Amino acid sequence: MTSTRDVAVIVGSLRKDSINRKVANALAEVAPALLKLAIVEIGHLPLYNQDRDESPPAEWTAFRARIKSAAAVLFVTPEHNRSVPAALKNALDVGSRPYGQSAWNGKPGAVVSASPSAVGGFGANHHLRQSLVFLNVPAMPQPEAYIGGADKLFDAGGKLVNDGTRKFLQQFMQAFADWVAANAKS
Numbered sequence: 001m002t003s004t005r006d007v008a009v010i011v012g013s014l015r016k017d018s019i020n021r022k023v024a025n026a027l028a029e030v031a032p033a034l035l036k037l038a039i040v041e042i043g044h045l046p047l048y049n050q051d052r053d054e055s056p057p058a059e060w061t062a063f064r065a066r067i068k069s070a071a072a073v074l075f076v077t078p079e080h081n082r083s084v085p086a087a088l089k090n091a092l093d094v095g096s097r098p099y100g101q102s103a104w105n106g107k108p109g110a111v112v113s114a115s116p117s118a119v120g121g122f123g124a125n126h127h128l129r130q131s132l133v134f135l136n137v138p139a140m141p142q143p144e145a146y147i148g149g150a151d152k153l154f155d156a157g158g159k160l161v162n163d164g165t166r167k168f169l170q171q172f173m174q175a176f177a178d179w180v181a182a183n184a185k186s
Helices: 019-030 058-069 086-096 122-134 163-183
Strands: 005-011 035-039 072-077 109-114 145-147
Touching (some): 005 019, 019 163, 035 163, 109 122, 145 163
Parallel strands (some): 005 035, 005 072, 109 145
């Protein structure tokens, strides 16, 4: 990969002090220079309703255009009831419609889940991967990223303070850069 690749980062949590937003910021910090990560906000998206496809809200149109312009997508999500948060599922739906015009189609992706629990959002991670198969987002299979005990990895300012986690995230992002290079559309 010789040119910089734009990566749309979708954070599943809407909370202001979200652990997953902190993880997303840490991923951007350790990413190889050829990947430019930018968080794409999803909290303002009106709920998807097919009745609005012919005259979509401006927020849907802008979101779809932003995803289409990205070379790749990176999902960073907590787990809600063994699945993804409602806002993230809505973003998947908004981006995938109208039928046959999915903004996600063919974008290489990766999934990171983070949680205060030891399991690290395993259920949400795998549930999201099921949706990505249908959306034709080739999700990086390895390394997997389930960040457990994530509430203890950051200082009061939101900076990653765990060296072991930093090293893992660097390795993850290098693998993702390789995945994007191998799978991105020209």
